[in-house]
Amino acid sequence: MLSRSLLCMALAAASSATFADTVWLKNGDRLTGTIRVFDGGKLVLETDYGGTIPLDWKKIATLESDRELLIKQGDFDGERAKSLHRAEDGKVILANGEAPKEVELASIEQIMKPKPLVEDLTWTGNVDLSLDYKRADKDTDDYDVDFNTKARHGRWRHNASGEYNREFTDEVKTTDNWEAEYALDRFITDKFFWQGRGEYKRDKIEDLERQRTLGTGPGYQFWDDELGAFSLAGLVNRTDYDFSNGEKENFYSLSTKWDYNRYLVGKTVEFFTTGEIGRPLDNTADYALDAEMGLRYKVTDWASLNVKAEKDQVSGAEGDVDETRYTVGFGVGW
Known part of the structure; x- marks a missing residue:
């Protein structure tokens, strides 16, 4: 029974960690939470320890997320990324199955959860x-x-x-x-x-x-x-x-x-x-x-x-x- 309880706790902890988004800053700090939106030069990260935190996009080194997000690199060019993976400083990897793509953070204009009809609304x-x-x-x-x-x-x-x-x-x-x-x-x-x-x-x-x-x-x-x-x-x-x-x-x-x-x-x-x-x-x-x-x-x-x-x-x-x-x-x- 004790082993089973420990196994359940380990699985729950692993599941929580899996679905947490992570942001690495250029000063070496690492923040975890949920990425809500990136717009106007601010990435909004919702955390359970500090509430909603706006982060300066220029201070971010890279990031990762297991959630599907809409990544816009222009007014009309948007790409659904099934997940984001950590890359070298100033970049992020967009994972869409068989062909992951590495992009510059500076080229991204918006990040948001896709909408059912108009994605970038x-x-x-x-x-x-x-x-x-x-x-x-x-x-x-x-x-x-x-x-x-x-x-x-x-x-x-x-x-x-x-x-x-x-x-x-x-x-x-x-x-x-x-x-x-x-x-x-x-x-x-x-x-x-x-x-x-x-x-x-x-x-x-x-x-x-x-x-x-x-x-x-x-x-x-x-x-x-x-x-x-x-x-x-x-x-x-x-x-x-x-x-x-x-x-x-x-x-x-x-x-x-x-x-x-x-x-x-x-x-x-x-x-x-x-x-x-x-x-x-x-x-x-x-x-x-x-x-x-x-x-x-x-x-x-x-x-x-x-x-x-x-x-x-x-x-x-x-x-x-x-x-x-x-x-x-x-x-x-x-």
Whole structure:
């Protein structure tokens, strides 16, 4: 019985070691864990002793894995490697059966787990929900739901976001609006991209019932990796307004959009800010600002708590707007 128990323990240990990925660093250190992804110059290794560890790709000597991984050496050239084997410094061996191939680490642009349909698809996003109930001289119920998601495939990136807000004061509906935006980025180089976007806003309470915006322009991706991303885009836009009294307006504008997020404290806390600031070309306003900023705290791998501040401001126009909203809520991410 003792021999059998020892044999089972040995087999379990051997099985664990077999399925552990190993990374050798140029300074001689060796790390074991699970390779999650390599993108943006960072190899993300998940460990049971230090959590998720981002490693600088330039500091890695070689690596190995017994899992099937997609190795991309260009935007469209990808190869499924059944396993990775250790090689001399600066190289790795891709094992695909009878013909193993040795490649330079410097030639690899991405490593990820293959997807069933689109192999090199990376998809991230989150949905946040916040509720605010206030019982005082005036009872207030406020509901807010918003989402943000990105999908990247080759040179293309799809961006979608939306928000729905409803508020009641003494059981009378005082706010009821929603908005949605879709933007498509085509990367010209690793950093420069061209964006086309469309945005639609609907308000069932205010005089301005509908807003439609179409825009296009260049952008620059400063970085985009497992620890965060930052991009700027300069757009030329056309905006159409529909009012509740039947009147319509349209104008052209120039704007700058930003999208920034950064993970802190071992990826348990995320700071993020997105927004757009623009100026109409017909000088009907000095500027318009629509932005949000906040923090997310990851409770689990998929659940988070969030606190956000949203700013909507139009200066220099007839009927200036200056609104700030604060929300605290719960979210899910992927």
